[in-house]
Amino acid sequence: MSDTAGAGAGTGAGAWGFTDDRGTTLTAGRRPERVVAYVRAGAALLDLGVRPVAVYGSGHDGELLDPVKAGGLAAAEVPYLGPGRALGDSAVARIRELGGADLVVDVTYDGKSPYALDEAFAERLGAPLVALSVGSELSLPGIVARFGELAGALGAAGTGAADAEAADVAEAAVRAAAGRGAVHVLALSGAGPEQVHLARPHAWPELARLAELGVRFVDPGPGPGANWLTTDWEYAVGLGSDLVLFDSRVNAVPPHRVPAGARLAPWNPETPPSAVAYARFFEDVAGALEAGV
Template sequence: MSGTKAWGFTDDRGAEPGAARVPRRVVAYVRAGAAMCDLGVTPVAVYGSGHDGDVLDPAKEGGLSAAAVTYLGPGRGIDEARLRELRPDVLVDVTYDGKSPYALDEAVAERLGVPLVALSVGNELTLPAILDRFGALAVSLGAAPDGGPAAEGSSAALRAAEDELREVAARTGLGVLALSGAGPDQVHLARPLAWPELARLAELGVRLVDPGPGPGANWLTGDWDRAAELRPDLVLFDSRAHATAPDAALPGVRRTPWNPETPPSPAAYARFFRTVAEALAG
């Protein structure tokens, strides 16, 4: 960061955006924005992905609705005039490949003359590392340097949730399958190690069911019979609005919601791990 810049941050693409003052007006992809909100930086607006519609998906909103954060619709079709009217100081997105922002065309930021930060949520980082990166960005944008009492409470809640999950997983030994329904005839079965939060579940002792060989780095796509053949004790089902719930497809199988775009914050993952622990405990 040069001496003429009051703010700078190296993102997970290796880009080094900077500004003459610390950005205060943050516009973010909804997942990143919900994390920032948890971490003490409330965005002025958020935008969605190609999966999202004109209304904010309840599974993704976190604390955004309670904070009255404006939703701008999908990022790829964003109204640039409306975005410009919001006078953003910085855009915050995520990246899965370490090269490109996921939900917004980088040219939009270039046309607005606004720095864009993209943080990794892919499996090249562990979940704790992802949480640390989002925490560091929040601090750079004005959150309390030590996290403050709220952040300390969230971190303590996450540790407690992990401890609870570790104990329940060891006691029950149930097999857990994560999936995303794609209609009555198709389902995407998650490969556990491709998802940082699922890999973290495995580290905590949860017995995750692998869907087996076949195409797809993150998902193996098949029919619901394939899911049933894996004989899971518990299903983590994609709770986002575009996904199909496994209500009739897997009768008698215990299930609990999973948002594959959980906000990368200790508070959000504490809630998720508690939910999984409760589901395992029955």
Template structure:
């Protein structure tokens, strides 16, 4: 069930849990990545919170348009003050899940103590990017935002209420923007484009090299023709961790680097001639946000 009906509102999340409420929730508190996506889809959260990687201030790499929209940040989710959360009077909490079992950034018990339903949507590498975007679009539509479900191979949303007028940051023609950005990537990648390495700096001595197939947006870029460099054998399903010399030895022409606040800058640590493009492994799962990232990649791929 998804949307509002005679028996109230409900939405089945990606843990297989049915969130229910007497009416369409109007006061949504969300993990910052999820909240930024909902804002793009026309649903303005009353507040957002961070993850264990985050500090007392919001990370601009995850924030999207939240700060500009005046959405308050409550702090890291696992250390979220219960009274501070109560003060914003939420009627729905929205998080993400990487394992399909548990919310990533907030203690599930906190929502239970408040008596507030919690929705967790999958963002892990086992799902194609289009499906992830589609699920957030379905939730946005169920919450009264514009129906902005976009992507390949998507199952459309179930019955949803008519969309309210879009608030700040609404997606508009987000699906069209993303399709155009994907075509720009395809055209720029060419038959044998630059070698691309995605990474996250783990300090002055350590770097995490991304395995492209583990990250939905990188896997999609690969489908569009981007030539990712294999980080090589070793432990780690999502990352291969080692010294910065591994990044140098890979010889990338283009580096997609983690620009979240806790990640170390690659400047001076990768080949001097490599082009650098910021990449947040936590891009808000909306068509508009991915379109912006894909366009940046397309520009960097051009000769």
């Protein structure tokens, strides 16, 4: 996954600086060492060599860490604080018990606001907030590169050659599998027995990257919604896909109906933005495509 990264980190003599994807430049007298992060961002930073002090969820998350979104966080015993916008005094106290925080890392989909946390909570911690884009305005390689820049600014060595090679191998496997047969793929998130959200592939950087590699996605068609078309299962079945990538997060429900003969494969729309995490997902997609050739 190679791409030109956006404007990012810089350090001066005895100082630390980083410009996030809202265009906000943060400076400090020393490099931050204690990071509290949104689960997705924290899992990516962990892959890149930065272990968060603690992580929090989004409005979709509950009081327990979603294992699908967690990456290596549970194995690394990183504490989970609960949904970000519900955090209050007890979370502040917990973070202070853990030694405090000097940086909060969230994601942004609109380039303006942090996704999972009220910025006022970071202010209560006395820590600046960095928000990195995971929306469609950046390519998948660009998103991964930005997280690599932040990890580097926080003192990590960055993505190793082995991780980069794994990503390249996984992409090559997808390209080869996609080229061996016309497998039509539909990505969706179940909302219940009567409703389903169908992904617009161009709006999801990992799906857009898969399409660049030759994966044939089914277009949900016109209608409201920039990222999803919300409809019923009968409509989804009528689109006639061969492979269904279903949202495997805890807040989503399993597919209620799929086209006859279609296969299922899990998709985490919040895969940690690291080369190694996307390599695992792309390997799974390649295998699912091969099974249908």
